[in-house]
Amino acid sequence: YLDTKKPKNYPPGPKWLPIVGSALEVADKRKKCRYLYQATAEMAREYGPVIGLKVGKDLVVVVYGKHEIREFLSSEDLAGRPKGLFFEMRTWGERLGVLLTDSEFWQEQRRFILRQLREFGFGRKNMSSMIEDETGIMVKSFYNMLEPNGSMTINMECAFNIHILNTLWMMLAGIRYSPEDKNLKSLQDILGRLFANVDMVGAPFSQFPILKFIAPEVSGYKLYVETHQQLWEFLNEELKRHKATWDENNPRGFMDVYLKILNSPDRKSSFCEKQLLAICMDMFMAGSETTSKSLGFCFLNLILYPDVQKKAQQEIDRVVGRDRLPGLTDRPQMPYMECVVLETLRVFAGRAFTVPHRALRDTHLSGYFIPKDAMVIANLHGAMMGPDSGVEDPEIFRPERHMKDGKITLADTYIPFGFGKHRCLGESLARANIFLFTSALLQHFNFSISPGCPPSTECIDGVTPGPLPFKALITPRK
Ligand code: HEM
Numbered sequence: 001y002l003d004t005k006k007p008k009n010y011p012p013g014p015k016w017l018p019i020v021g022s023a024l025e026v027a028d029k030r031k032k033c034r035y036l037y038q039a040t041a042e043m044a045r046e047y048g049p050v051i052g053l054k055v056g057k058d059l060v061v062v063v064y065g066k067h068e069i070r071e072f073l074s075s076e077d078l079a080g081r082p083k084g085l086f087f088e089m090r091t092w093g094e095r096l097g098v099l100l101t102d103s104e105f106w107q108e109q110r111r112f113i114l115r116q117l118r119e120f121g122f123g124r125k126n127m128s129s130m131i132e133d134e135t136g137i138m139v140k141s142f143y144n145m146l147e148p149n150g151s152m153t154i155n156m157e158c159a160f161n162i163h164i165l166n167t168l169w170m171m172l173a174g175i176r177y178s179p180e181d182k183n184l185k186s187l188q189d190i191l192g193r194l195f196a197n198v199d200m201v202g203a204p205f206s207q208f209p210i211l212k213f214i215a216p217e218v219s220g221y222k223l224y225v226e227t228h229q230q231l232w233e234f235l236n237e238e239l240k241r242h243k244a245t246w247d248e249n250n251p252r253g254f255m256d257v258y259l260k261i262l263n264s265p266d267r268k269s270s271f272c273e274k275q276l277l278a279i280c281m282d283m284f285m286a287g288s289e290t291t292s293k294s295l296g297f298c299f300l301n302l303i304l305y306p307d308v309q310k311k312a313q314q315e316i317d318r319v320v321g322r323d324r325l326p327g328l329t330d331r332p333q334m335p336y337m338e339c340v341v342l343e344t345l346r347v348f349a350g351r352a353f354t355v356p357h358r359a360l361r362d363t364h365l366s367g368y369f370i371p372k373d374a375m376v377i378a379n380l381h382g383a384m385m386g387p388d389s390g391v392e393d394p395e396i397f398r399p400e401r402h403m404k405d406g407k408i409t410l411a412d413t414y415i416p417f418g419f420g421k422h423r424c425l426g427e428s429l430a431r432a433n434i435f436l437f438t439s440a441l442l443q444h445f446n447f448s449i450s451p452g453c454p455p456s457t458e459c460i461d462g463v464t465p466g467p468l469p470f471k472a473l474i475t476p477r478k
Pocket residue numbers: 073110282283286287288290291294345348349353354355356416417418419421422423424425426427429430
């Protein structure tokens with residue numbers, strides 16, 4: 001805590017003060033720039049593309065430059081996950097005996113999850129028809145909400161939450177809830193409180209663990225632990241029900257496929273019930289807010305850019321028509337809608353950070369020394385929206401930028417899902433959800449600015465950026 005001497009050749013950054021390290025300067029810049037991603041972008045202008053910080057007792061390196069991000073995510077030495085208090089959730093899992101960090105265990109589990117996801121069909125129904133069903137239910141619920149005058153004004157930034165939760169829960173447990181279901185409400189409530197309580201640089205108790213003991217309420221620690229316990233218990237109850245009704249020949253979702261492994265005599269030692277629960281927790285944490293906030297950004301931009309909306313609707317009408325809902329098999333014929341999805345992911349992830357990594361051993365990044373156990377994180381703004389990203393007018397929502405000579409072409413700086421050993425596991429689910437939810441709603445409705453309520457283009461700073469609450473006027477298409 002008191003050490004203010006930087007290791008030799010540590011990446012440049014603000015001065016370290018005793019106890020707080022560089023936390024005050026980060027907080028100050030964040031206040032001035034309003035967003036953490038902007039604060040670290042400003043530091044990159046001042047100190048260079050790799051910034052060396054110390055927050056409380058932790059060494060934290062933020063990577064901003066596009067080449068440096070690529071080098072970082074390709075590095076085997078930097079492929080660990082934070083152990084200590086920074087990533088409290090995993091620590092909490094570890095206390096329960098779950099090893100979800102950087103160990104071989106995670107790579108073994110990861111391969112298994114990927115295989116199941118890739119096959120896209122471990123539920124009773126395969127994944128695409130499951131999302132297509134949810135899309136139909138969502139469109140119906142929009143029609144049901146219309147006012148007697150035939151239109152409605154609703155808060156768009158949260159319109160997708162329950163449908164996203166349902167697709168995740170269908171995939172994990174094979175369960176779909178009605179919007180009124182008390183279990184769904186409780187799940188939503190737990191996740192909402194969990195996200196409100198965590199921050200990208202960790203909750204204050206992460207850097208100053210003493211706060212956990214002297215100020216458990218104020219530091220947020222108590223709420224943090226309670227919400228994790230509630231989510232764990234929620235999942236554990238479901239696991240018990242799954243075990244009681246398990247049928248080897250009729251897997252309902254990921255839990256059942258995993259139970260099959262647990263029941264087989266030659267299972268590997270990393271497979272256990274706690275591990276299964278920890279994976280389900282990770283999937284909820286990583287998959288719910290990211291997708292629903294991306295959809296929030298998508299619809300914010302569709303009402304701010306009516307031409308984009310019109311072009312997408314023309315493509316939907318031409319390829320799908322009005323008699324059936326869009327499906328995933330329509331995707332290859334709908335390049336414009338695909339570009340809307342790609343652009344949505346750019347404006348979302350371009351304001352986000354990767355999940356934190358940890359240096360597994362003393363190593364180097366872009367010539368700088370990174371000590372073992374330092375936490376390393378990339379600000380994806382640098383690659384996807386920053387001055388050396390090569391992206392023209394990065395603040396403008398322009399799906400056409402991903403199209404070259406009639407073909408979808410992605411820049412090598414386009415990395416909304418990261419890459420390397422920890423590349424996002426939910427990419428195909430997230431892309432399918434955004435594509436289907438958006439195209440089904442555009443097929444049926446027009447979205448515009450609600451008179452007197454122009455939406456703000458400012459966003460919420462946090463673990464995952466999101467649009468500020470905004471209203472959309474929704475009218476059925478003639
Ligand atoms: C718009 C949606 C999403 C975006 C932009 C996104 C982005 C990312 C990024 C940038 C990472 C970190 C890569 C790294 O640290 O190197 C990540 C990791 C991860 N994501 Fe996603 N994600 C999304 C949706 C999802 C969904 C729907 C799921 C689950 C079904 C999911 C599951 C995960 C998991 C489990 C990891 C950790 C992988 C590992 O550590 O090996 N994500 N995601």
